[in-house]
Amino acid sequence: MRSAAANSRSKARPAALHMRQLMACLEIGKALTSTFDMEEILHTVLSRLSLLVPAKNWSLLLLDQATACLRFEVVVGLAPELLKELSIPLGEGIAGTVALSGEPVLVEDVSSDPRFSDKVDKLSGFRTRALICLPLKIRDTVIGVVEIVNPQDSCLFRPESMTILSILADYLAIAIGNSMNYKKIAALSMTDTVTGYYNTRFLHEFLENLLEPGRVQSSEVSLVFVDMDEFKSVVDTHGHLLGSKVLKEVADVMASRLGPTDRLVRYGGDEFVILMEGCGKLEAMEKAEEIRKTLAGTHFLKEDGLCVRVTASFGLATYPQDASSKEELMRLADQCMFFSKKRGKDKVTVYSRKQPPA
Numbered sequence: 001m002r003s004a005a006a007n008s009r010s011k012a013r014p015a016a017l018h019m020r021q022l023m024a025c026l027e028i029g030k031a032l033t034s035t036f037d038m039e040e041i042l043h044t045v046l047s048r049l050s051l052l053v054p055a056k057n058w059s060l061l062l063l064d065q066a067t068a069c070l071r072f073e074v075v076v077g078l079a080p081e082l083l084k085e086l087s088i089p090l091g092e093g094i095a096g097t098v099a100l101s102g103e104p105v106l107v108e109d110v111s112s113d114p115r116f117s118d119k120v121d122k123l124s125g126f127r128t129r130a131l132i133c134l135p136l137k138i139r140d141t142v143i144g145v146v147e148i149v150n151p152q153d154s155c156l157f158r159p160e161s162m163t164i165l166s167i168l169a170d171y172l173a174i175a176i177g178n179s180m181n182y183k184k185i186a187a188l189s190m191t192d193t194v195t196g197y198y199n200t201r202f203l204h205e206f207l208e209n210l211l212e213p214g215r216v217q218s219s220e221v222s223l224v225f226v227d228m229d230e231f232k233s234v235v236d237t238h239g240h241l242l243g244s245k246v247l248k249e250v251a252d253v254m255a256s257r258l259g260p261t262d263r264l265v266r267y268g269g270d271e272f273v274i275l276m277e278g279c280g281k282l283e284a285m286e287k288a289e290e291i292r293k294t295l296a297g298t299h300f301l302k303e304d305g306l307c308v309r310v311t312a313s314f315g316l317a318t319y320p321q322d323a324s325s326k327e328e329l330m331r332l333a334d335q336c337m338f339f340s341k342k343r344g345k346d347k348v349t350v351y352s353r354k355q356p357p358a
Contacts, residue, residue: 055148055149055150055151055152055156056077056149056150056151056152057075057076057077057078057126057149057150058076058077058146058147058148058149059072059074059075059076059078059083059146059147059149060072060073060074060144060145060146060147060172061073061088061095061099061144061145061146061147062136062143062144062176063090063099063142063143063144064087067087068089068090069087069088069089069090070087070088070089070090070095070096070099070144070145071086071087071088072084072086073144077126077149078120078124078126079124082123082124083120083123083124086119086120086123088117088119092117093115093116093117093119094107094110094113094115094116094117094131094133094147095133095145095147096117097115097133098133098134098135098142098145099135099142099144099145100142101135102135102137102140102142103135104132104133104134104135104162104165104166104169105131105132105133106131106132106133106157106162107130107131107132108130108154108157109129109130110128110129110130110131111129116128116131126149128149128150129150130149130150130151130157131147131148131149131150132147132148132151132156132157132165133145133146133147133148134146134148134165134166134168134169135169136169136172136173136176137169137170137173138173138174138177143173143176143177143180144173144176146168146169146172148165189201190202190205192265192266194244194247194248194266195247195248195251195266196248196251197251197255197264197265197266198263198264198265198266199265199266200265200266200267200268202263202265203265203267203273203275204326206263206275207223207275207326207329207330208326210277211319211325211326211329219277219278220278220279220280220281220318220319220320220321221275221276221277221278221279221318221319221329222275222276222279222280222281222283222284222316222317222318222319223273223274223275223276223316223317223318223319223329223330223333224273224274224276224284224288224314224315224316224333225267225271225272225273225314225315225316225330225333225334225336225337226254226271226272226273226274226291226312226313226314226337227270227271227272227312227313227337227341228247228250228270228271228310228311228312229310229311229312229313229341229345229346230345231243231246231270231310234246234308234310238301238306238308242301242304242306245301245304246300246301246308246310247266247270249298249300249301250272250295250300250310250312251264251266251272253291253294253295253298254272254274254291254295256294257287257290257291257294258274258276258287259276259279259287261276261277261278261279262274262275262276262277262279262287263275263277273330273333274287274288274291280318281316281318281321281322281350284316284318285316285348285350288314288316288348289348291314292311292312292314292346292347292348295310295311295312296309296310296311296346311345311346312346313337313338313340313341313345313346313347313349314336314337314340314347314348314349315332315333315334315335315336315337315338315339315340315348315349315351315357316333316336316348316349316350316351317329317332317333317336317350317351318351322351322353332351333351335351335357336349336350336351336357337349338357339357
């Protein structure tokens with residue numbers, strides 16, 4: 001027969017766990033709603049979850065809407081690189097089931113649950129015995145799931161614990177959703193609406209950070225100004241809508257000739273800027289010349305049954321060889337572009353201290 005003290009301890013244990021979970025959940029909730037940075041959000045969960053959920057390991061999976069698959073975003077207790085390329089289709093395993101149904105699943109013995117998939121266990125050598133899986137939802141839309149694997153306390157499977165865990169899942173979903181929306185808004189504020197490439201706000205902020213005074217710049221930065229030749233005649237002939245379409249096609253052609261560290265910016269009107277980080281003058285000149293030739297040899301608006309030909313004038317300057325600041329680099333490249341116009345257009349002019357453009 002159990003003693004009164006033992007019964008008291010038995011009753012106090014779930015209550016203490018419940019209070020600890022509630023306080024930790026409130027703390028996590030405050031932290032999650034104080035930032036839009038995804039990495040910081042996930043780090044907060046990683047550092048605080050052990051207070052809330054004593055478990056062998058846990059993972060956070062986000063749903064890729066394009067592929068209808070879950071992908072591991074955070075993994076605790078296993079080597080993350082093992083699961084980096086693993087994806088779980090909707091409806092597969094317990095995680096896929098929860099993502100599909102939007103309902104939490106608690107399984108105290110996965111060996112007796114036909115929904116369980118041992119794909120991760122086979123890949124990692126880990127043995128899953130029990131599992132709590134919670135959906136992350138925004139306005140009834142599932143964006144991912146949280147898995148708590150092999151919980152160390154059976155109290156976690158009680159209804160009162162599920163309430164706290166669901167609150168955490170709601171906090172986490174809201175924070176991740178806010179982060180995603182913030183990224184979309186930030187991306188839009190840096191994106192030109194006509195071409196889909198970067199805009200002038202990005203250009204100035206990126207160059208200011210890249211060429212920040214006092215920062216050690218280990219590689220060259222080349223900047224190319226591009227101005228379409230006689231583009232007004234294209235608009236006058238075909239109208240503004242088709243003129244904008246030509247600009248989009250021109251931008252796509254230029255981008256197709258750029259490398260992974262190059263960035264294309266629509267500077268305004270029919271002007272573009274190309275940023276080539278880690279690119280010296282000779283290489284940048286070769287790229288600019290290739291783009292010039294490609295543009296001159298391309299027929300635009302073919303999908304509209306037209307054959308529009310355009311050319312562009314280019315001006316190139318390189319940091320720190322030619323300029324010591326963002327303003328000077330842009331001024332010299334722009335100056336070279338205008339010199340290309342004076343020389344007959346459809347040309348590339350490269351800045352030289354020996355023979356600066358007139």
